[in-house]
Amino acid sequence: MAGRAGASDERDRLTADPFDYRVTKEGAVIVFRGGRPVMTVGGHDAARLVEALQLADDSQAQHLLARASGNYRRGNERS
Numbered sequence: 001m002a003g004r005a006g007a008s009d010e011r012d013r014l015t016a017d018p019f020d021y022r023v024t025k026e027g028a029v030i031v032f033r034g035g036r037p038v039m040t041v042g043g044h045d046a047a048r049l050v051e052a053l054q055l056a057d058d059s060q061a062q063h064l065l066a067r068a069s070g071n072y073r074r075g076n077e078r079s
Helices: 043-055 058-069
Strands: 019-023 029-033 036-041
Touching: 019 043, 019 058, 029 043, 029 058, 036 043, 036 058, 043 058
Parallel strands: none
Antiparallel strands: 019 029, 029 036
């Protein structure tokens, strides 16, 4: 789950309302937005997400969390 250099946030939503996350003792990743949990990622997907987040800068991390939460699954993604 590596971030893409060409990923954009044209409406600046990820800056205005950023995602946050917490890794549980069991290794699951809880994704938050606006202080509320929006998604829990577990298993191998969580391990890959944590690894990618550790290597990502802030902007890339926001895109990774948006994708993990399903925020980008609206048919308007750009490759």
